[in-house]
Amino acid sequence: MPGAVQSIERAAAILRLLARGSGRLGVGEIATSLGLAKGTTHGILRTLQEVGFVEQDRSSGKYQLGAALLHLGTSYLDVNDLRSRAINWADALASRSGEAVRIGTPLEGKVLVVHHVFRPDDSLQTLDVGALLPLHATALGKILMAYDAEVAAGIADAELEQFTRRTLTTPAALKRAVSRVHEQGWAFESEEFTPGQASIAAPIRGYGGLVVGAISIAGSADRLCPTPDRADPGLVDVVQNAARAISRDLGAGRW
Amino acid sequence: MPGAVQSIERAAAILRLLARGSGRLGVGEIATSLGLAKGTTHGILRTLQEVGFVEQDRSSGKYQLGAALLHLGTSYLDVNDLRSRAINWADALASRSGEAVRIGTPLEGKVLVVHHVFRPDDSLQTLDVGALLPLHATALGKILMAYDAEVAAGIADAELEQFTRRTLTTPAALKRAVSRVHEQGWAFESEEFTPGQASIAAPIRGYGGLVVGAISIAGSADRLCPTPDRADPGLVDVVQNAARAISRDLGAGRW
DNA sequence: AATGCCCATTCGACATAGTCGAACGCTCTT
DNA sequence: AAGAGCGTTCGACTATGTCGAATGGGCATT
Numbered sequence: 231m232p233g234a235v236q237s238i239e240r241a242a243a244i245l246r247l248l249a250r251g252s253g254r255l256g257v258g259e260i261a262t263s264l265g266l267a268k269g270t271t272h273g274i275l276r277t278l279q280e281v282g283f284v285e286q287d288r289s290s291g292k293y294q295l296g297a298a299l300l301h302l303g304t305s306y307l308d309v310n311d312l313r314s315r316a317i318n319w320a321d322a323l324a325s326r327s328g329e330a331v332r333i334g335t336p337l338e339g340k341v342l343v344v345h346h347v348f349r350p351d352d353s354l355q356t357l358d359v360g361a362l363l364p365l366h367a368t369a370l371g372k373i374l375m376a377y378d379a380e381v382a383a384g385i386a387d388a389e390l391e392q393f394t395r396r397t398l399t400t401p402a403a404l405k406r407a408v409s410r411v412h413e414q415g416w417a418f419e420s421e422e423f424t425p426g427q428a429s430i431a432a433p434i435r436g437y438g439g440l441v442v443g444a445i446s447i448a449g450s451a452d453r454l455c456p457t458p459d460r461a462d463p464g465l466v467d468v469v470q471n472a473a474r475a476i477s478r479d480l481g482a483g484r485w
Numbered sequence: 486m487p488g489a490v491q492s493i494e495r496a497a498a499i500l501r502l503l504a505r506g507s508g509r510l511g512v513g514e515i516a517t518s519l520g521l522a523k524g525t526t527h528g529i530l531r532t533l534q535e536v537g538f539v540e541q542d543r544s545s546g547k548y549q550l551g552a553a554l555l556h557l558g559t560s561y562l563d564v565n566d567l568r569s570r571a572i573n574w575a576d577a578l579a580s581r582s583g584e585a586v587r588i589g590t591p592l593e594g595k596v597l598v599v600h601h602v603f604r605p606d607d608s609l610q611t612l613d614v615g616a617l618l619p620l621h622a623t624a625l626g627k628i629l630m631a632y633d634a635e636v637a638a639g640i641a642d643a644e645l646e647q648f649t650r651r652t653l654t655t656p657a658a659l660k661r662a663v664s665r666v667h668e669q670g671w672a673f674e675s676e677e678f679t680p681g682q683a684s685i686a687a688p689i690r691g692y693g694g695l696v697v698g699a700i701s702i703a704g705s706a707d708r709l710c711p712t713p714d715r716a717d718p719g720l721v722d723v724v725q726n727a728a729r730a731i732s733r734d735l736g737a738g739r740w
Numbered sequence: 741a742a743t744g745c746c747c748a749t750t751c752g753a754c755a756t757a758g759t760c761g762a763a764c765g766c767t768c769t770t
Numbered sequence: 771a772a773g774a775g776c777g778t779t780c781g782a783c784t785a786t787g788t789c790g791a792a793t794g795g796g797c798a799t800t
Contacts (some may be wrong), residue, residue, distance in 0.1 A: 235532040235787065237492045237758065242536035242553075249560035257777055267760045272778065274758095277490040281497035282592060289692065291767095291777055295561040297592045298497075300599065303558020304615025305504035306550040337537060337552045344555065357612070360559025437544065490758065492787065512748055522789045527749065529787095546748055546796095 240266065241274050245283060245295065246338075254292035303360060312434065312443050313344045315479045320347050320445065323472040327465055329449035330355065333434070334370040335442065336381045337362065339388065341370045349449060364423065366390050366404050367397050369431035370444045372417035375408045377433050377441035382408065397422045416470055417444075418461040420451050428454040430461050432473035435482035442480070445473050495521065496529050500538060500550065501593075509547035558615060567689065567698050568599045570734045575602050575700065578727040582720055584704035585610065588689070589625035590697065591636045592617065594643065596625045604704060619678065621645050621659050622652050624686035625699045627672035630663045632688050632696035637663065652677045671725055672699075673716040675706050683709040685716050687728035690737035697735070700728050 243264055248255060261271040275293055278284040282298030307313055316333050324331045324347040333345040340362035348355045365371030365385050375382045390399045398404045411417040420428040431446035447454070447469055455461050498519055503510060516526040530548055533539040537553030562568055571588050579586045579602040589596040595617035603610045620626030620640050630637045645654045653659045666672040675683040686701035702709070702724055710716050 234535060235492050235496075235529055236785095237490050237787085238496045238529065238532045239536060241490075241493045241496070242538065245557055246553075248564075249557050253564055256775095258775080268777085269761070269779080270759050274490055274493065276778095277493045280489060281494060283497065286777095294564045295557060297561065297565075297590055297597050297599070298501075299554065300558040300561045300615045301592060301597055301617055302500055302504050302550060303555040303561075306552065306554045306558075307615075309503075309508055309549045310552075335552055337556065342552050342556055344552070360555045360562075362556055491756095492758085513746085523748085524750080524790070525788055531749095 237274065240264065240270075241278055241283075244271070244274060244278065245299070248284065248293065248295050254287055254290065254294045256290075256292045260293070307344065307359070310344060311480065312436070312476075316345060316434070316443075316445065316476045319472050319476050319479075320345055323445070323447065323468065324348070325350055327447045327468050329447040329453070329465075331445065331447055332358075332370060332429075333443055333445050334363065334368075334374070335444075336365075336374045336378060339365065339381075339384045341365060341368060341374060341444075344443070364391060364393070367393050367419065367423040368446070369417040369419045369429040369448075370446045372408055372411045372419065373431045373433050373444035373446075374441070375404075376411040376417065393423050394421055394425050396420070416461075416466050417446075418455075418466075420455050420459060420461075426451055428461075430454060430466055430469050432466075432470045433477075434473050435477040435480065437481045439482055445469065445476065492529065495519065495525075496533055496538075499526070499529060499533065500554070503539065503548065503550050509542055509545065509549045511545075511547045515548070562599065562614070565599060566735065567691070567731075571600060571689070571698075571700065571731045574727050574731050574734075575600055578700070578702065578723065579603070580605055582702045582723050584702040584708070584720075586700065586702055587613075587625060587684075588698055588700050589618065589623075589629070590699075591620075591629045591633060594620065594636075594639045596620060596623060596629060596699075599698070619646060619648070622648050622674065622678040623701070624672040624674045624684040624703075625701045627663055627666045627674065628686045628688050628699035628701075629696070630659075631666040631672065648678050649676055649680050651675070671716075671721055672701075673710075673721075675710050675714060675716075681706055683716075685709060685721055685724050687721075687725045688732075689728050690732040690735065692736045694737055700724065700731065 244260055247260060247263055257268055257272050257275060261268045275284060279286060282296045284293050285296045286293050312335060320331045320333060328350055330349040331347040332343050334341040334343050343358050343361045343363065346357055346359050363371065365375055392399050398407060417431045427448060428451040429446045429448035431444045433441045434443045434445055436442035454465060499515055502515060502518055512523055512527050512530060516523045530539060534541060537551045539548050540551045541548050567590060575586045575588060583605055585604040586602040587598050588600040589598050598613050598616045598618065601612055601614050620630055647654050653662060672686045682703060683706040684701045684703035686699045688696045689698045689700055691697035709720060
């Protein structure tokens with residue numbers, strides 16, 4: 231695949247590295263992590279600094295992400311069709327279900343949260359728009375794997391991190407769960423990511439019926455699955471209806 | 486200044502263009518806007534697409550910002566010292582003043598909102614973290630101009646957009662206002678940006694006493710300035726105290 | 741249906757532009 | 771005082787991205 235601009239690829243790799251690495255990194259660390267010469271790395275970093283994508287800590291000389299990225303990130307939210315069309319339905323779903331609502335889309339083998347509505351009553355929650363959640367331990371992720379072959383392929387040979395005692399950590403178990411999701415049209419997860427928490431998700435389809443994202447409700451496992459390991463059918467229905475409404479808005483036809 | 490990687494600069498320019506331009510843009514539009522060859526532009530766009538910084542609309546072929554930027558943007562928030570140190574103080578300021586609190590830092594001749602606490606009582610507000618506010622019509626902006634020479638220089642020869650009847654639109658009036666801000670140590674704005682709304686701000690200093698941002702409260706002009714055009718002294722005090730507390734946290738010494 | 745225009749995309753040659761590795765100077769440690 | 775580690779600078783090389791014209795598909799008009 232010729233024509234890929236390497237300096238931009240490298241710049242993106244540096245930014246991703248800074249986003250993962252919790253905090254500031256030095257030129258040397260970045261250079262060795264990416265297998266680049268220190269001089270090259272420095273040149274790219276200087277350019278990224280000029281455009282505001284990275285900032286340099288005056289005293290330590292280390293680099294971190296820059297303010298310009300924040301504005302670009304929120305600008306993405308303004309343009310994102312999935313999110314803008316889904317906002318109203320998400321609010322309705324939150325008040326109808328009484329649970330927190332999230333909308334996710336695939337990114338880099340994870341689930342990117344593009345919208346988040348807090349649980350109606352409780353206000354001690356942190357906004358996690360922009361956060362990356364694991365594919366294999368969330369209902370959102372299971373939906374995306376079940377309906378997007380590319381996503382599923384990307385995780386086939388990946389390590390499945392264990393978050394709780396109930397996290398699916400073997401590829402076989404995950405594959406079984408995903409194919410059941412595909413059959414029934416919705417996904418469920420109970421205490422696989424956070425103890426005491428469960429979630430229910432359904433697919434959102436865009437133009438042509440293609441799955442472009444997923445919507446979920448998340449909350450106490452006691453409420454979402456009164457019977458152990460069985461999602462409340464009423465809540466499943468509400469989530470599926472919301473997903474279908476958004477899909478219709480996005481022009482998904484009769485799906 | 487040699488060593489600036491042009492392809493990265495151009496990529497950044499494209500991203501900025503997509504952020505401004507409300508929505509999707511075609512290769513041709515981007516190329517002419519930036520004075521580049523269409524082929525060159527296409528190559529950069531393809532690379533940006535590979536790394537997830539832009540997405541292409543399947544049907545129209547036009548480009549828009551990509552999901553990866555959202556995650557980078559929120560990652561910036563996690564790393565940002567100013568924001569993480571200020572969060573607790575911002576909450577306290579909101580409950581003490583009863584008004585919405587914002588923290589801003591300069592970016593591209595505007596004020597970038599890096600933190601936003603809603604007004605305690607009212608919940609019909611939209612989060613504007615990541616938004617860019619004008620320098621000349623907000624209290625946050627006046628602070629940044631008064632204490633950061635680079636910021637002030639950047640706007641000296643810029644058009645001053647008129648938002649309301651009271652917006653300062655002449656460079657002379659703005660300069661006078663800014664120098665008064667510098668003398669008194671806090672900034673004020675009443676109905677210069679939004680009718681009926683006013684704001685009060687104070688500078689946040691980082692290591693060495695350098696101003697790295699500003700914190701403000703914003704709300705109904707009736708509450709912030711009981712006497713016309715005069716900020717409530719009590720509220721000014723509360724804002725200044727919060728700003729000083731954050732500055733101390735950031736290691737600003739005795740400022 | 742047939743035609744024309746507009747647009748994203750591809751291609752190949754040229755020379756610019758970015759990469760590399762060694763050397764510099766700085767701060768902090770030993 | 772000497773050393774190590776860091777970010778930074780420098781100059782030569784060639785790989786790399788740039789350009790402009792050509793291609794092909796889609797859409798609206800004719």
